[in-house]
Amino acid sequence: MKPVLLLDCQTSAVAPYDHLAVAEGVEVVDVYELPSLDLDRYSAVMVTGMVDQEFLWRQRDVLEVFLARRRVIIFCGQLLRSWLPGCGMFVPVRIASMRDYAVRLAEPHHPVFAGVEANDLTFRRGVAGFFARGYHPPPPSAEVLATLVGGQPTTWIDRATTPGTVFAHAGGDLLFYANADSSAARLGPQLLDWARLEGSR
Amino acid sequence: MSTRRLAAVYGGSAPHHRALNEPKYARWLAASVYLPELPDADLSRYDGVIVPDRLHAGRLDAARPRLLDVLDRGAMVVLFGEQSVCGRQPQGWLPGLDWQYRPTNYWWWLEPGTTSGLRAHNPDHDLWRHLTLEDATWHYHGVFRAPEGADVLISTDDGGAILYIDRVSTPGTLVVAALDPMYHFGSYFMPATERFLDKFVPWLAQGSMT
Numbered sequence: 001m002k003p004v005l006l007l008d009c010q011t012s013a014v015a016p017y018d019h020l021a022v023a024e025g026v027e028v029v030d031v032y033e034l035p036s037l038d039l040d041r042y043s044a045v046m047v048t049g050m051v052d053q054e055f056l057w058r059q060r061d062v063l064e065v066f067l068a069r070r071r072v073i074i075f076c077g078q079l080l081r082s083w084l085p086g087c088g089m090f091v092p093v094r095i096a097s098m099r100d101y102a103v104r105l106a107e108p109h110h111p112v113f114a115g116v117e118a119n120d121l122t123f124r125r126g127v128a129g130f131f132a133r134g135y136h137p138p139p140p141s142a143e144v145l146a147t148l149v150g151g152q153p154t155t156w157i158d159r160a161t162t163p164g165t166v167f168a169h170a171g172g173d174l175l176f177y178a179n180a181d182s183s184a185a186r187l188g189p190q191l192l193d194w195a196r197l198e199g200s201r
Numbered sequence: 202m203s204t205r206r207l208a209a210v211y212g213g214s215a216p217h218h219r220a221l222n223e224p225k226y227a228r229w230l231a232a233s234v235y236l237p238e239l240p241d242a243d244l245s246r247y248d249g250v251i252v253p254d255r256l257h258a259g260r261l262d263a264a265r266p267r268l269l270d271v272l273d274r275g276a277m278v279v280l281f282g283e284q285s286v287c288g289r290q291p292q293g294w295l296p297g298l299d300w301q302y303r304p305t306n307y308w309w310w311l312e313p314g315t316t317s318g319l320r321a322h323n324p325d326h327d328l329w330r331h332l333t334l335e336d337a338t339w340h341y342h343g344v345f346r347a348p349e350g351a352d353v354l355i356s357t358d359d360g361g362a363i364l365y366i367d368r369v370s371t372p373g374t375l376v377v378a379a380l381d382p383m384y385h386f387g388s389y390f391m392p393a394t395e396r397f398l399d400k401f402v403p404w405l406a407q408g409s410m411t
Contacts, residue, residue: 009214011255013288013302013342030259049388050255052213054235078215078388090215092389133389
């Protein structure tokens with residue numbers, strides 16, 4: 001299967017995708033090289049939260065062509081510009097207490113979340129809030145995988161807006177969980193496995 | 202003291218966009234300069250340039266000569282973080298910078314008997330009329346070894362500088378903070394970072410550096 005292209009934002013000293021569990025089958029390339037890449041080599045493109053969205057907005061035609069070839073775009077972050085087809089702009093959730101950060105799995109048997117306990121996504125060593133602090137309004141036919149306790153759709157899949165698949169997560173980089181000492185560690189590898197399969201249809 | 206004309210570097214990310222466009226901070230900023238355009242930007246009309254945490258290391262490195270220009274003409278550069286460029290070039294990315302990676306303890310406040318490990322110094326400094334140590338306390342991803350003659354205002358227990366002002370290494374003023382408030386405020390995460398920016402940004406615009 002074709003690898004996943006991870007667009008590197010070059011914003012941290014230690015990259016989560018250095019972790020062995022998520023390094024295999026992933027190619028990491030500087031985001032600003034996107035215009036010169038042959039995207040046909042990849043099953044999926046993964047974009048994380050510190051990405052330059054002014055730049056991606058200017059590159060939206062490249063991404064639309066990629067989706068027209070039935071490939072996958074994974075976005076973990078807060079959408080600021082409309083470069084991701086079907087995805088509404090990020091809406092922060094008003095957090096009154098730590099309980100508002102609780103994660104609910106709408107599709108616990110989906111291959112991305114199978115075997116992952118919602119509680120392990122809500123808390124990392126007792127601290128809540130890493131998973132998501134808001135949501136992106138999904139298109140009507142989207143498959144919602146996870147929500148906050150208030151029902152806000154934090155994580156969903158859209159196969160209707162384009163011939164390809166958009167996986168939108170309104171929060172932190174899901175590969176980051178590869179370092180977790182809980183069932184949440186399954187999430188990163190499972191997301192990448194799903195994306196490679198989905199983008200090889 | 203008249204208000205400084207401050208520009209801030211904008212990396213194009215959602216967290217940067219929120220932090221720089223929040224009205225209570227934007228009112229102190231004369232301009233945002235988009236990072237990919239920074240290498241060719243004319244910064245001569247600004248008294249200071251704020252470099253937020255978590256900017257793209259390669260693009261920021263390409264703009265290094267512009268920041269050196271600012272310091273060389275006696276103006277101010279405020280560097281947050283900066284684990285991206287300093288992670289790749291720990292020493293000397295700007296004059297006097299000497300960075301050391303530290304694994305992040307996000308959880309110190311949950312562990313009995315553990316403190317943040319931060320200490321305030323130089324109690325008469327103007328910064329402390331605006332800010333408390335608690336306002337600057339969440340976590341850090343690294344520390345700096347401040348050059349001799351710099352004013353260290355916050356350090357770790359073991360002497361790593363978290364916030365210092367260097368007026369000796371260049372003709373200008375280099376304010377260095379091993380803190381990442383722009384990212385966390387912009388990500389709707391960690392309320393302490395908002396308390397910090399509420400006080401630190403007005404101080405950058407109007408406060409005394411001594």
